Amino acid sequence: MSEWLSLIRSGDLVVVAQGVGEPTPLLEELLAAAPPGIEVFVGFSHSDALAAPVRVPLLSFGAMGPLGKPPHRGSVEVVPAHFDDLPRVLPHRGRDLVLLMQVTAAGPDGKHGLGMAVDHTYALIGQSRCVVAEVNSQLPDTSAPRLAPSTFDALVPGSRALPVVPAPAIGEPQRRIAEYVAELVPDGATLQLGIGAVPTAIGRCLVDRRNLAVRSTLVGDWLLDLASAGALRPGPAAVVISEAAGSPELYKYVAESAVQVRPVREVTGPAAAGAVENLVAVNSALQVDLTGQVNAEEIRAGFVGAIGGQAEYLRAAQRSAGGLAIVALPAAAGQHSRIVRRLDPPTVTTARSHVDLVVTEYGLADLRGRSLRERTESLISVAAPQHRAALREGQ
Numbered sequence: 001m002s003e004w005l006s007l008i009r010s011g012d013l014v015v016v017a018q019g020v021g022e023p024t025p026l027l028e029e030l031l032a033a034a035p036p037g038i039e040v041f042v043g044f045s046h047s048d049a050l051a052a053p054v055r056v057p058l059l060s061f062g063a064m065g066p067l068g069k070p071p072h073r074g075s076v077e078v079v080p081a082h083f084d085d086l087p088r089v090l091p092h093r094g095r096d097l098v099l100l101m102q103v104t105a106a107g108p109d110g111k112h113g114l115g116m117a118v119d120h121t122y123a124l125i126g127q128s129r130c131v132v133a134e135v136n137s138q139l140p141d142t143s144a145p146r147l148a149p150s151t152f153d154a155l156v157p158g159s160r161a162l163p164v165v166p167a168p169a170i171g172e173p174q175r176r177i178a179e180y181v182a183e184l185v186p187d188g189a190t191l192q193l194g195i196g197a198v199p200t201a202i203g204r205c206l207v208d209r210r211n212l213a214v215r216s217t218l219v220g221d222w223l224l225d226l227a228s229a230g231a232l233r234p235g236p237a238a239v240v241i242s243e244a245a246g247s248p249e250l251y252k253y254v255a256e257s258a259v260q261v262r263p264v265r266e267v268t269g270p271a272a273a274g275a276v277e278n279l280v281a282v283n284s285a286l287q288v289d290l291t292g293q294v295n296a297e298e299i300r301a302g303f304v305g306a307i308g309g310q311a312e313y314l315r316a317a318q319r320s321a322g323g324l325a326i327v328a329l330p331a332a333a334g335q336h337s338r339i340v341r342r343l344d345p346p347t348v349t350t351a352r353s354h355v356d357l358v359v360t361e362y363g364l365a366d367l368r369g370r371s372l373r374e375r376t377e378s379l380i381s382v383a384a385p386q387h388r389a390a391l392r393e394g395q
Contacts, residue, residue, distance in 0.1 A: 002029055002156070003154070004026070004132050004153075004154040004156055005029060005030070005033055005034075005035075007098070007130050007132065007153055007154060008030070008034065008035055008038060008098060008130075009035065009038075009096065010035050010036055010037030010038060011037050011038065011095055011096065012038045012039075012095060012096050012097070012098045012129075012130075013038070013039045013040075013041060013059075013090065013093055013095035013096070013097050013098070014030060014034075014038055014039070014040045014041065014098045014099075014100060015041045015090060015097055015098070015099050015100070015120070015121055015124060015128075016030075016040065016041065016042050016043075016099075016100045016121075017043075017099075017100060017101045017102060017117065017119055017121045018042065018043025018044050018045065018117075018119055019043065019044050019045075019046065019117050019119070019218070019243050019245055020046065020115075020116045020117045020162055020163060020165075020243055020244065020245050021101070021102050021114065021115065021116065021117030021118070021119055021121075021243065022045055022046070022047060022049070022102065023100050023101055023102040023132075023133065023134035023136075023156075024047040024049050024134075024160075024163075025134055025156070025158055025160070026100045026132060026134050026156060027042070027047075027049045027050075027100065028049050030056075030100065031049065031050075031054045031055075031056060034055075034056045038056060038057075039056070039057050039058075039059055039093075039095065040054075040056050040057070040058055040059070041058075041059045041060065041079075041090065042058055042059075042060055042067070043060055043061065043062075043064070043119070044064040044065050044067075045065050045066055045067075046065070046163040046165055046245065047163060050065075050066040050067065050072065051066055052071070053071045053072075057077065058072065058075070058076045058077065059076065059077045059078075059079055060076050060077075060078060060079070060306075061078070061079055061080070061081050061083060061086060061306050061307065061308075062078060062297060062303060062305055062306020062307065062308065063076055063078065063298075063302065063303035063304055063305065063306070064304075064305065064306055067303075068302070068303060068304035068305070073301065073302045073303070073304070074301075074302040074303075076303070078303050080297075080307060081307065082307050082308075082309065082311065082312060083120070083217065083264060083306075083307070083308050083309045084264045084265055084268050084269075084309060084312060086120035086123075086124075087120050087123035087124050087127070090120070090124065091124075091127050096128075096129040096130075097124060097127060097128040097129060097130075098128060098129060098130045098131075098132070099121045099124055099125065099128050099130070099131045099132065100121075100132050100133075100134075101114070101121050101122075101131065101132070101133045101134070102114075102115065102117075102133065102134045102136055102139060103115070103133045103134070103135055103136070103139070103147065103155075104135070104136065104139045104140070104141045105135055105136075105137050105139075106135075106149065107141060107146070109146070110148070110149065111146035111147055111148050111149070112133065112135065112146065112147050112148075112149065112151075112152075112155075113139075113141045113142065113144050113145070113146045113147075114142075114144035114145055114146075114147070114261070115136075115139040115140060115141065115142055115144055115162075115261075116139070116140065116142065116144075116162060116243060116244050116245075116251055116254060116261065117144075117242065117243040117244075117245075117261075118144050118145060118242050118243070118261055118262060118263050118264065119242065119243070119264065120264065122145060122263055123263060123264070123265065125147075125151060130153045131151055131152050131153055132152065132153060132154045132155075132156065133152050133154070133155055133156070134156050134158050135155050135156065135157050135158065136158050136159065136160060137157070137158070137159040138159055138160060138161055138162070139162065140251055140252070140254075140255035141255065142254055142255050142259070142261045143259065143260050143261050143262075144261040144262070145262075145263065161248075162248075162251055163245075164246075164247060164248065165195070165220065165245045165246050165247075167200055167220070167221050167246070167247075168196055168197040168200055169197065170197050170200060170201045170204075171197070172361070173330040173331070173360075173361040174197045174198050174200075174201045174330070174361075175201055176361035177198055177201065177202075177328050177329075177330070177359055177360060177361050178198065178201035178202040178204065178205045179205055180359050180361075180363065180364055181202050181205070181282060181326060181328055181359055182202060182205035182206055184280065184324055184326070184357070184364075185206055185209060185212075185280050186209075186278065186322075187209050187210045187211050187212070188210075188211045188212070188213075188233075188278055189209070189212055189213070189278045189279075189280050189322075190212070190213040190214065190215050190276050190277070190278055190279045190280065190320075191206075191212060191213070191214050191215075191216065191280055191282075192214075192215055192216040192217075192279065192280070192281040192282065192283075192313045192317070193216055193219070193220075193222060193282050194216065194217075194218050194219075194220075194282075194283065194284070195218055195219070195220035195245055195246075196220075196284065198282070198284060198328050198329075199220060199222055199282065200220060200221065200222050202222065202282060202328075203220075203221075203222025203223070203225045203226055204222065204225055206226060206231060207225060207226060207228075207229035207231055208229070208231070209226075209231045210230070210231060211232075211233040212226060212231050212232055212233060213232070213233045213237075213238045213239065213276075214226075214232070214238070214239040214240065214241065215240050215241075215267060215276055215279065216241055216267070217241065217242045217243065217264055217267050217268065217308075217309050218241070218242065218243050218244075218245060219239075219241050219243070219244050219245075219246075219250075220244075220245060220246045220250070221246040221247050221249075221250050223239065223241075223244070223246075223250065223253075223254075223259075224246070224247070224249060224250045224253050227253060227257070235258065236258040236260065237260065238258065239257075239258070239259045239260065240259075240260045240262055240266070240267055241254075241259060241260070241261055241262070241267065242261065242262060242263065242264050242267050243261075244259075244261070264309075268309055268312050268313070268316070276316070276320050276323075277320055277321045277322055277323070278320065278321070278322040278323060279313075279316060279317045279320035279323040279324075280317065280323065280324045280326065281313040281314050281316065281317035281323070281324070281325055281326065282326045282327075282328050283296070283310040283313060283314060283326070283327055283328070283350075284296060284327070284328060284329055285327050285329045285338070285349070285350075286298070286299060286304070286305060286329075286333075286338065287338050287339075287340050287343050287344070288327060288329065288338065288339055288340070288355075288358050288379065289339075289340050289341065289342055289343050289352075290339070290340070290341055290375065290376040290379050290380070290391065291352045291372055291375055291376070292352035292353075292355045292358065292367050292375055292379070293343060293348050293350070293351065293352045294310070294327055294348070294349050294350040294352075294355060295343045295345070295347045295348065295349055296308070296310055296349040296350070297347050297349050298345050298347050299345070300344065300345065305349075307349055310349060310350050311349065311350045311351075311354060313325075314326075314327075314350055314354045314355060314356075315354050317356070318354065318356065324356050324357060325354060325355055325356040325357070326355075326356065326357045326358075326359060327350070327355050327357070327358050327359070328358075328359040328360075329358075329359075329360060330360060330361060331360040331361060331362055331382065331383055331384040331387075332384040332387065337383055337384055337387035337390075337391065338360075339358075339360070339379055339380070339382065339383035339384075339387070339391065340391075341391060352367075352375075355367055356368050358379060358382060359382070360382045360383070360384075362381070362382045362383070362384065362385070363381065363382045364382065365378040365379045365381065365382045366378065367379075380392060
């Protein structure tokens, strides 16, 4: 057993950094030799650490990636919290917090950087009994916060490449959605997109724009597409993110450019305060009902998503001068319409008042200033044609 595991006590809540920032070797060791009585809080993972069943209770703020698939679907305890609110709510579980993080090798100043990802673990440092870090010699240094060695109770050396998150396949629905969204994005806009097929397609549709800025908790290779095309605004504050997840070329660009990798509150906070103009926030959904309510968290089979930062960004876009709050999704999943009369399950991730436009491959439903009756008609018009008659029944 590794020496650092002796720091874990029964009753602890072990909070593991997520995404590209996941300390995968530490997580694997913890799951293999965890003491009884602990809980492990995990998030979105790009590794195989959570691919197999585990014997410790897992918690998360949703069920993204492997958490939404067997063997974990239905077994992960979900804490329904906004992503930027996790540092506030997790201490309320009443357990001692232990953090597992990933950091760079020490720089000339003797400090360790957070590299490509800054998540809730950073904000929890001051509230934790113990902090353990994987020191990954291959993690590039960036503008992310730097931490003194005294921050950590254990530093575990390692060397591994960051996970490559392949560009998703883009089908005809995603391509058409992207074309509709791109029509709404002017030169000089500030973008929030995330990762996935629709954000990737939107980025490719915006390469002819100029002076774009980015304020997005998570970015993929679409950021590199925009940079390569000369679409981004020059200057150190043009791109502000909390995590980059994609190709080695993306990681190289983030490390060598003026991209700011900052804590989540710094990325979402100024936007929510209305300091960002022309903020175009594009978020996805599992379902949208005929009033505009959004479910981005669960289907009948269980949780497959999360609250994340959707509500914060959509509301921030509405408060931004010239901003747009957009929900973009394919109109159907298999034989099922994703535009529905009532959410099923009845999980409301984002209130109907926080959505300006709903975009599918069949067009735009502009909900601004529309009554409930008018919203219904507009949303039915962007549903898959084979489902429209059923949606009209019972009106």
